[in-house]
Amino acid sequence: MGVKTLLLLLVALEVRLAAGGQNGRSMPGSPTNISRDDRGLQQVVLATAYSFNNQSNDAFLFKPSTVHRAQRQVVKGVRYIVDLDVSRTICRKRDHNDHDLSNRSIGSDRPSGQRLDDLRPCPSESCV
Numbered sequence: 001m002g003v004k005t006l007l008l009l010l011v012a013l014e015v016r017l018a019a020g021g022q023n024g025r026s027m028p029g030s031p032t033n034i035s036r037d038d039r040g041l042q043q044v045v046l047a048t049a050y051s052f053n054n055q056s057n058d059a060f061l062f063k064p065s066t067v068h069r070a071q072r073q074v075v076k077g078v079r080y081i082v083d084l085d086v087s088r089t090i091c092r093k094r095d096h097n098d099h100d101l102s103n104r105s106i107g108s109d110r111p112s113g114q115r116l117d118d119l120r121p122c123p124s125e126s127c128v
Helices: 003-018 039-055
Strands: 060-075 077-092 119-127
Touching: 039 060, 039 077
Parallel strands: none
Antiparallel strands: 060 077, 077 119
């Protein structure tokens, strides 16, 4: 085989690999889309919200409200890639030591009728 033939085969192989592997399946180690109901994803989303609350100087707790995109990548462990929104609740951080986010109301329900900046994008990557 000539050098040109080998070069052509190499280019064809690269194009095939870049197109997503064999028969439309993803390549090993590449991120794959997962369901928003995935148990591991739910744990990562909750951990992200706890981390956001710990790092935020806001007086109110935030909770996850919408997961826009979720992917899982298996490399040396599991890596989750998540695009989500967090919303401000009506619960003050100082009033709640348990920080259980499952039963918190979103900020637009404030008794005083005051509107808060409810929605904040929160892209996250987490390794388990």
